Amino acid sequence: MSDWELLQKLLGPALWDTIWTMAAASFFALLFGLPLGLLLYATAKGHLFENAWINRPLSAFITALRAVPFIILAVSLIPLTRLIVGTSIGNSAAVFVLSITAIPFYARMAELSFREVDKNLIQAVLSMGATRLQTLREVVLPESLPSLISGFTVTIIAIIAASSMVGFIGGNGLGRLAISYGYQRYNVTIMIAVIAVLIALNVAVQWFGDRLAQKAARVK
Amino acid sequence: MSTRPKAQPLLELKNLRRSFGGTKAVNGVSLTVYKGEILGIIGRSGAGKSTLIRCINGLEKPDSGSIFYKSRDSAGLTLEESRQMRRRIAMIFQQFNLLSSRTIIDNVALPLKLAGMSKIARRQKAAELLQTVGLGGKEQHYPAFLSGGQKQRVGIARALAAGPDILLSDEASSALDPETTQAILQLLREINRKMGVTIILITHEMEVIRAIADRLIVLDKGKIVEQGAVKDIFARPQAAATRALLQTIIPSLPPALAAQLRPQGHEAVIEFHLSGAAANTPFLQDLQRDTGAIARIIHGGMDTIQGERQGRFFLALNAGDKAKLAQALAWLAAKGDKSEVLGYV
Numbered sequence: 266m267s268d269w270e271l272l273q274k275l276l277g278p279a280l281w282d283t284i285w286t287m288a289a290a291s292f293f294a295l296l297f298g299l300p301l302g303l304l305l306y307a308t309a310k311g312h313l314f315e316n317a318w319i320n321r322p323l324s325a326f327i328t329a330l331r332a333v334p335f336i337i338l339a340v341s342l343i344p345l346t347r348l349i350v351g352t353s354i355g356n357s358a359a360v361f362v363l364s365i366t367a368i369p370f371y372a373r374m375a376e377l378s379f380r381e382v383d384k385n386l387i388q389a390v391l392s393m394g395a396t397r398l399q400t401l402r403e404v405v406l407p408e409s410l411p412s413l414i415s416g417f418t419v420t421i422i423a424i425i426a427a428s429s430m431v432g433f434i435g436g437n438g439l440g441r442l443a444i445s446y447g448y449q450r451y452n453v454t455i456m457i458a459v460i461a462v463l464i465a466l467n468v469a470v471q472w473f474g475d476r477l478a479q480k481a482a483r484v485k
Numbered sequence: 486m487s488t489r490p491k492a493q494p495l496l497e498l499k500n501l502r503r504s505f506g507g508t509k510a511v512n513g514v515s516l517t518v519y520k521g522e523i524l525g526i527i528g529r530s531g532a533g534k535s536t537l538i539r540c541i542n543g544l545e546k547p548d549s550g551s552i553f554y555k556s557r558d559s560a561g562l563t564l565e566e567s568r569q570m571r572r573r574i575a576m577i578f579q580q581f582n583l584l585s586s587r588t589i590i591d592n593v594a595l596p597l598k599l600a601g602m603s604k605i606a607r608r609q610k611a612a613e614l615l616q617t618v619g620l621g622g623k624e625q626h627y628p629a630f631l632s633g634g635q636k637q638r639v640g641i642a643r644a645l646a647a648g649p650d651i652l653l654s655d656e657a658s659s660a661l662d663p664e665t666t667q668a669i670l671q672l673l674r675e676i677n678r679k680m681g682v683t684i685i686l687i688t689h690e691m692e693v694i695r696a697i698a699d700r701l702i703v704l705d706k707g708k709i710v711e712q713g714a715v716k717d718i719f720a721r722p723q724a725a726a727t728r729a730l731l732q733t734i735i736p737s738l739p740p741a742l743a744a745q746l747r748p749q750g751h752e753a754v755i756e757f758h759l760s761g762a763a764a765n766t767p768f769l770q771d772l773q774r775d776t777g778a779i780a781r782i783i784h785g786g787m788d789t790i791q792g793e794r795q796g797r798f799f800l801a802l803n804a805g806d807k808a809k810l811a812q813a814l815a816w817l818a819a820k821g822d823k824s825e826v827l828g829y830v
Contacts (some may be wrong), residue, residue: 268828387584392542393596393647394572407586483585483627 268454274415275442275455277380283428283438286356290363290424291382295417300370301327303401308377309376313387313405327369333426335366339434342476350455354435359428362436367424374416418474422467429463439463492519494556495540495650495683497572503536507618510536511547512707517687518651523677523684525698525715527691527730533707534687538655541685543571546620555650572600575644579656583628584737589622589639591613596647607646607776614642621754634665641672645682652676652684662800670696678718691734695719695790703727703746716793720822736785738827750829751806753816764794768820778802778813804829 308320331406339362343353390404429440447456503511511533528534534555539545552559582590590611597607620636658666674697703711705726722728785798817824
C-alpha cells in the first residue's frame with residue numbers, strides 16, 4: 266500500500282474520531298465547567314455570594330486537578346475510567362479523561378471571564394432593586410458572554426492538543442495515527458498530513474470562536 | 486425646603502456615620518430632601534459623597550444614624566421592602582453603567598424586568614421613555630454605538646423606568662463635554678418640573694449646581710459645612726470649602742494684576758460683590774453721582790443664579806483724595822455684599 270492509499274484509508278476515520286472526542290469533551294467542559302466557574306466567581310471574597318466554606322475547597326480541588334500534567338492524569342485515571350466507562354481504551358474512555366482535565370480548565374477560564382464584568386455595573390443593578398440571582402442572570406452572564414466564548418475556544422484547542430496525547434494510552438484519532446505511523450514507523454507523509462490537518466482544525470476552531478465572540482460583543 | 490415651608494420631607498438622614506478603618510467617610514450627616522426640589526450635594530473628592538450615596542441607596546450600611554424614607558425608618562425594613570425602596574430611588578452614574586450586551590430599549594426596560602413586568606408592557610414603557618429623553622428611533626442600537634451624551638440619556642430613561650420618587654445623580658455629567666453637560670442638566674431640570682421627580686445631584690462641580698440646583702449642601706471631610714439656597718450661598722459663601730469650590734466659576738483677579746498690588750499707590754483696587762435689587766442698578770453711575778468718585782472696571786462681570794442677578798467686580802478708584810476714596814468705599818460697602826480693598830497700584 267502506498268503512502269497515499271494508506272492516508273486515504275486512515276485519515277478520514279482518525280479525523281472523525283478526533284472531532285467526535287473533541288466535541289464530546291468540549292460539551293462536558295461547558296456543561297460542568299461553566300457552573301463551576303460561576304460558583305467559584307460568585308463565592309469569592311467581595312462577590313455576590315461570598316462564601317469561603319465553598320470557595321476555598323473548590324478552588325483548591327480545581328487547582329490540584331490542574332496541577333497534574335495531562336498524560337499522568339490520564340494514566341492514573343485508568344481504573345476510574347474502567348469503572349465508569351467500562352473500558353480504558355476507545356473514544357468514550359478518551360472523552361472521559363479529556364473531560365476530567367477540561368472541566369477544571371474551563372472553570373478557571375470562565376471564572377476569569379466573570380471577574381472581568383465591571384463591579385460598578387453589578388452595583389448599579391443591585392441599586393435598582395435586583396436580587397443577587399437576578400444580578401447573576403441579567404448582568405454577569407450576558408456581559409461576560411464574549412469572554413466566555415473566547416475562553417471556550419481556548420479550551421477546545423487545549424482539548425484537541427490533549428486528545429492527540431490520548432493516542433499513547435489507547436485513544437483513537439489523529440494522535441494515534443501520528444504515533445503509530447509517523448513516530449513508530451517513520452512514515453513522514455502521514456506525520457506531515459496529521460500535522461497539517463491538526464493545524465487546519467485549530468485554525469478553523471479559532472476563527473469560528475473569534476467570530477462568535479466578536480458578534481456577542483455587540484461593538485461592530 | 487427652607488424657603489418653601491409647605492414642602493414635605495421625602496428623605497431624611499439623621500446623624501449618619503460610616504467609617505472605613507480609621508477614616509470617617511461620613512461623620513454625622515443630617516439632612517432632609519424635600520419633595521419636588523433639586524438638591525445639590527457638593528464636595529471635593531474624599532468629602533464623603535460616594536459613601537453618602539451608597540448609604541442612601543442601601544448598598545452600604547451606616548455604622549450609626551438613621552434614614553427615613555417617607556417618614557419610615559429604613560432600618561426596620563425587610564430585605565424585600567428595602568429592595569422596593571431602592572426602586573423608588575433611581576440612580577444615574579458618571580460611567581453610565583449600561584449593559585453592553587443589551588439593546589438600548591432592553592437596557593431601559595431592565596428595572597421593569599427585575600420588577601417582573603411582562604415583555605410587551607415593559608418594552609412599550611421603555612419606548613415612551615426613550616422618546617422623553619430624545620432618543621426615539623435608537624431602540625434597537627447597542628450602547629457601543631452611542632455618544633457619551635446619548636448613553637447618559639439612556640441612563641436617565643432607565644432610571645425613570647420604575648417611576649421613582651427620587652433620582653440620584655452621581656456625577657452624571659462629569660464625563661461629558663460642556664455642551665453635552667448643559668443638555669443633560671436641562672433634561673434633568675425638565676424631568677424635575679414636568680414629572681415632579683425629586684433630584685439629588687452629587688457633584689464636585691459648582692457649574693452643575695449653578696445650572697439647575699435649588700438648594701445646596703456643601704460636604705467637607707464627612708460633614709456638612711454649609712447649606713442653603715443656591716443663590717444665597719453663591720452670593721455669600723461662608724465656609725472655606727465652599728469658597729474653594731466656587732473659585733473655578735467666580736471671577737478672581739488675574740495673577741498678573743495681583744502681582745502688581747502694593748500697600749500704597751495712586752489707584753485703589755477693590756473687590757466688589759453685589760446681588761438682588763442692587764445688581765439691577767447702574768451702580769457705577771450712581772457711585773459717581775453720589776460721591777463724585779469715578780470707578781473703572783478691571784475685571785469681573787454679572788451672572789444669573791436661579792434667576793437672581795449677581796455681580797463680581799474688581800474696580801480701580803483714584804486714591805489721590807483720601808476723603809473721597811473713604812466716602813466711595815462706604816458707599817460701595819452699603820450697596821454691595823462685599824467691598825474690600827485688595828491693594829494699590
